[in-house]
Amino acid sequence: MTEKQEILNIGIDLGTSRSAISASNGRRDWVESFVGWPKDFVARKVLGKAILFGQEALENRLSLDIYRPLERGVIKDGSERSAAAVKELIRHLIETAKGDNGYTQTRAIVGVPAESFKVNKLAIINLVSDFADTIMVVSEPFSVAYGLNALTNAMVIDIGAGTMDFCIMRGTMPAEADQRTILTAGDHIDAHLDTLLRERYPAADFTLNMVRRFKEQHSFVGQPPAPVIVELPVAGKPTAHDITMEMRRACESILPAMVETTLELIAGFDPEFQKQVRNNIILAGGGSQIRGLREHLEGVLKEYGPCAVQTTADPLFGGADGALAMAVDMPEEYWEKR
């Protein structure tokens, strides 16, 4: 084994909806943040596994005690089962990244929401510590910025399921005042869309999981690229429903807080460099894929002067890749043996 193979650096983006891992051995993987245990012996025998993750868990959810253990980017409150599910999720990701190779040391950097409480960060560190030798946590948008090398006069807006995280970069370690977390993110859109659809189509039968899939396929703000028609069962019969306006209203419900927070952070930046920040805004995370979002933000900010908003090329792995880059760059003396 070469020296490089003896130490495995990994970056983890532990997301409310999806979790991703990038490793210094070149492996990358992601999984929907669902963990399920077979409900009984029969389910265990049929499924042939003691634990299922992601899409596989969702597809077999009727046979499982299924958990989506992260909420607002942190472990759900007060539930030992949630903590156990997060632990399994981390184990699954790290084992996938390691493969069959043995490593003498594993170093992990995990992205957490920008304004996570210290206790949440500690809980994550404790869970990861069973599978990695040394662990650090960083704010999620900061890791994205690091990965993109957007370290000076830039702003990253990481739109996840549980949280929307903002980080403004000044060429140094961002201070607490440079970061914000708001809760109007992907889950907020799902809940809003669910409510709107139930109001408009009371006879239709659907689940929040279906609503989430509709959003992932058809989300948009502003003018609809095309009518959004989905199939919803009515009395057991699949029926086409037009949900264009509901989709728009639900997606646009995150805009006011997003714009307000963006403007607030830019206003707090050195006036001489505010223009540069406005021209270096990066949308990351799954929510950055909402059609028309980039254009909308650009349109609003243009009232304050020239601006440019771009989306990351790889929203799924942006956080994990950035965390990995930090892990690789981290000086040896900063890694402390557990």
Place this chain on the structure above:
Amino acid sequence: MFTKGRRRSDPKEAILRGIYHDNLRITGNSIALGRSARQRLGWARWGGIGAIMLTLILGASTALNPAHSPKAAMPALFRSSAPAAGSDLGGPVVNPAQSVAPAEPGGASLLAQIPIWDYAASGEPHREDYRLLFSPDDRVRLSSLFGLQVKTIVIDPGHGGHDPGAIGTLGTQEKEITLDVALRLKERLIKQGRYNVLLTREGDQSLALAGRVAFARQHKTDLFISVHVNSLPDQRLHVIETYYFGPPLNSDTLRLAEQENKESGYALGEIDAIVEDIGSTVKRQESARLAAAIQTSLFRNVKSEDSKVRDVGIKMAPFVVLSKVEVPSVLVEISCLTKATEEAKLKSPEYREKIAAYMEEGIAAYLDINHAIALHGEKRDD
């Protein structure tokens, strides 16, 4: 595949160092050089306090019968490594004649000999009055009078687990704020290098009030500070108030006590008995002083940021968590989650750090650090 060093550059090194330091803070470690320096300064200051205590002890040793140490009469109040002693330094609170009176044989009535705040004469300390209880210029404190020390401080973050406490309109939960502020306060007090600081809960877990009391007793704490965030029907209000155990002064206080006593783990009959057994006068006196010190610091500092904050003062209330802990104990309502602007501020780590700093300042003032250092001529370093 990434290779080490490929991405390194000077600005990144500063950032990576920042991440490293940030993680040290999260895990509760500290940088070696900084810690050593703080320890050296801390011991120097502690030595100053010790010297003052020794002076008090020697000066008063002829006035108090050592065979009847007050410490023996209130073993749970403070744990001390110093011999019992009295003093005749006078001051606004203590009656010097009382303080030097010889103890009665048998020691059973020694508590009655302890100089007390005259509640009957002054009325219960409340609202504006409370500041009279605490003044940095106080020359005599019971803790110094008897040569007693505070070694262990238990901080109790309110609520937790399935009990979120108050919830703001933005979804902020009281249990998150109380735990975060408590962790920050713990870190600050530990940095002083003199106290063993413990939290009743270090994570998001359910803990009955009885469990919190048991924790404090098990660890033989010398001070008990419960941290809460207020929830008021009038959402425009932002008030700061601090409670210590005693009979309620009004119906609002009683209602709040009822709210905070939920899931106490004590039977109703026991709570009645608790109210009857208000505890020693000394405990109440010291609790009131501690409450006044924290309230003074918290309100003064928050007022500088929010001119509309109201000082509701210190109050007595029958909080179970305060009653069963046999040491000076207070419950601090650090802020109001029902006021939207305050909730937004509480979401900021910087603001929570400030709240912890204001509390630390109050606690430090109670512990006479400023006074002791002023007497010893040492300048504070933090």
